[in-house]
């Protein structure tokens with residue numbers, strides 16, 4: 001298995017481009033199932049998760065490919081006759097977001113059989129709210145042999161009040177409601193920019209959705225949708241990770257394509273930490289302060305501070321001049337990076353959902369193990385600052401959600417390389 005080797009020290013300087021957003025690309029690729037014909041998406045990040053979603057679509061009988069050469073950021077999905085509305089365990093177990101095909105399949109084909117995603121390193125992550133939403137639209141749901149089976153001759157508009165704010169749950173039910181008969185009202189929805197982006201794509205396909213990006217989404221069902229061409233919005237979590245890389249290395253980096261309007265909480269916290277953040281040339285620039293200031297953070301749903309940036313911000317706080325308190329409110333077990341950061345000399349105490357981080361003068365390079373996607377990124381960030389060599393093992397977690405992170409960091413002056421297994 002590949003490893004990433006980082007030698008700490010160099011301050012990062014220059015410009016780097018944020019790729020397309022993983023969490024927008026995945027539901028958008030799944031939404032192709034809602035229309036016959038070929039949909040074309042640009043700025044699709046080249047990630048293992050995206051490859052998995054293309055595979056899920058191919059398994060069902062779609063054409064689903066990434067183009068090559070100068071158009072390698074483009075993915076095309078072709079939906080024709082003979083779709084098998086089924087997502088097998090072998091694929092769903094490698095990527096929970098495969099469950100996003102459930103809504104489109106039952107809406108379009110009247111039935112779906114999708115493996116239940118299991119828990120993962122960061123928490124149990126049930127899908128009860130997805131199922132509650134589909135039931136409210138008239139789907140009959142059964143759970144057998146580890147699979148969810150959903151059936152409905154024709155979904156009907158309904159009201160869904162989510163008990164928990166869920167990003168993919170909102171997306172799944174929204175994708176089902178676009179072809180339901182009549183009006184659906186979804187309440188207590190996730191307001192993430194990626195939900196809004198999916199609604200934008202669905203509306204381009206002919207759907208009638210209003211309110212995406214707020215907590216109430218209203219959808220008037222239509223009879224059919226058409227394929228679409230769309231450019232995926234930039235990844236705010238990758239952009240945030242690169243801003244932290246600038247901050248922790250004592251550098252000055254412009255992250256092109258980063259969208260300040262979607263990253264307010266992250267920008268605010270980095271400013272509180274003493275960084276100078278400016279919007280310029282269609283991106284965000286982060287200049288590190290002489291000394292990082294401690295910052296308290298609580299992760300919440302958008303527009304609050306994203307759980308997907310918690311590990312990265314924690315690493316920055318590991319070298320702050322003072323004590324920070326970081327509370328994780330979204331997932332029950334998202335502190336897996338802490339044990340690895342201890343190995344690098346960090347001073348972090350976990351008390352339930354809260355981590356108390358005492359800034360230390362220096363981190364030391366060490367062999368560490370990635371446990372999940374953002375934990376992997378956080379260990380690489382720690383390695384940029386640590387004295388000596390950090391070897392991050394199990395990099396496959398990183399490759400799920402970052403497009404060649406080590407190359408981007410190297411282009412900014414980091415001493416980082418991938419060691420092929």
Ligand SMILES: CC(=O)N[C@H]1[C@@H](OP(=O)(O)OP(=O)(O)OC[C@H]2O[C@@H](n3ccc(=O)[nH]c3=O)[C@H](O)[C@@H]2O)O[C@H](CO)[C@@H](O)[C@@H]1O
Pocket residue numbers: 022023026096097123124125126127128129130131164165166167168169190307308330331332
């Ligand atoms: C592909 C994608 O977009 N992934 C993102 C999405 O994951 P995902 O959509 O899986 O996360 P959710 O928003 O659903 O999860 C939020 C919380 O709700 C709980 N829950 C969720 C659904 C449900 O039916 N029942 C339930 O109890 C979860 O266990 C969790 O505690 O949002 C998360 C929270 O911003 C991000 O960390 C992930 O990067």
Ligand SMILES: C=C(OP(=O)(O)O)C(=O)O
Pocket residue numbers: 096097308373374401
């Ligand atoms: C938790 C994440 O992704 P997923 O929902 O795909 O596991 C993430 O992107 O940090």
